Amino acid sequence: MTFAEQVPGLTVRYQWRTPQLQGLVEAVGVVLAGRGGARMLRILNVTLSRCTVLSQLMRVPLPLLDTPRVLGVDDFALYGGTYGTLLVDATTRLPLTLWEGRDAEQLSRWLREHSGGEDKEFTGYKQNANGTVTAFFTDGTTATGDLPVGADGARSRVRRQLLSHSEQHHTLGVGIGGKLPLGHETAWLPQEMTGTKNMVLPKRDSLFTAVFHSREGSATVVERIGAPLRAVGLGTELVIQDTKDDHYIMRAYVAHPHALPADATGQHGRQLRDLVASRLAGRHPDLRELIAQTLPDTIGSSTSQPQRG
Incomplete structure (x- = not known):
């Protein structure tokens, strides 16, 4: 039914429902969504399909975003090497926004666009x-x-x-890093090694692996795996010194200097690869094969310096 003249608060042009009824449909849709909303409206003597309830729900404008007093930031894996970032109002515990990726520039841009939060020093x-x-x-x-x-x-x-x-003691360690390009030749790698980061912690030494993709720059690389390396006292230059625009798996072997030959840090390429292989003898075959196929010209070493603070 249409009217030549609209009655404020009662009729709206090109609308089948009064504003009051439309508000009811939208409110029920917000709370119960499609199927549940249609059932509730049926009890209220309003017969609509779940698809109609959802379509009306999609018309509801999003509320204005108030700059949160306390912002919570969390990143998570969607699938494989695809990550997402979730921003949450830590006071109300309500989600604010969700986007694909987890680079620092994306967060910095959001913070600049929504300035006004509290900047306090504890x-x-x-x-x-x-x-x-x-x-x-x-x-x-x-x-x-x-x-x-x-x-x-x-x-x-x-x-x-x-x-x-x-007191804070920085662990004295030697890191030996290298990378292996991903492709058909490395299809033997298990999903656990190509889909996420790994930290292998045997009784001695440790091995860290992570996958990088061509869309990741050096800043993203540092953000992703910088913390685990710094935790063992190593610098991030170990992994970004030879970053290229390809897909590869990076591995970093870490050991105490006393466990390695005195000239270990002076070795290069195949010498370092053979050294790591000898230290991992008896470990899982996939780990040994990863070391064996690491490209010699990508292998380098880095030494952390002991500090106290």
Whole structure:
């Protein structure tokens, strides 16, 4: 039914439902989606198919995005080597946006476009008698919660206050890295090695593997696997020194200098490859084959320096 003149609040041009009924359909769709929404509307004597409820739901404009006071950022694997980033309002616990990829520039651009959040510097905390914790910031403000999370690395101020007498020791280690191009010749590699990062931790030494794709630049490479390497005291230049636009699996073998020959860091190419192969004798055949097929001209070594702090 159409009307020559519209009655405000009662009729809308080219609309089969009054604004009140349309609002009801949209509200039910937001809460129950298609099938459940159609069932609820049927109880309310409004007969619509689940597809119609969904189509009306898609017409509902998204609410305006308020800049969150506390932003939560999480990355996850969608499938294989495809990753996604989820932003969450840590106060309301509601998701804000989701995009493919997890590079730092993408996050920086979002933060610039949605500036206005609080930028605070943590100075210390106090445990309260009721079990809560109060955090103090340089601007004089405080925040009280149930649990402080010191997620700012080994030099965390939370850790420094909680473990004031502890010392930080950097592990002395030698890393030997190399890469193997991915293609038909490497189809024998198991999914566990081509689909994610791996850390092999036997009783001695360790082996780290990660897959890189042509769309990843050096910054993305550092973001993806920099933390595990830094955790064992090695620099990221070990993996980006020979980054090229191809698909390959990178592996980094790490051992204590005392476990290797004195001239290990002066060796190159095949010598380093044979050294790692000898250290992995008796390990899984796929690991030994990965070392054996690593291109000699991509193999290099790096040594961490002992520090105390």
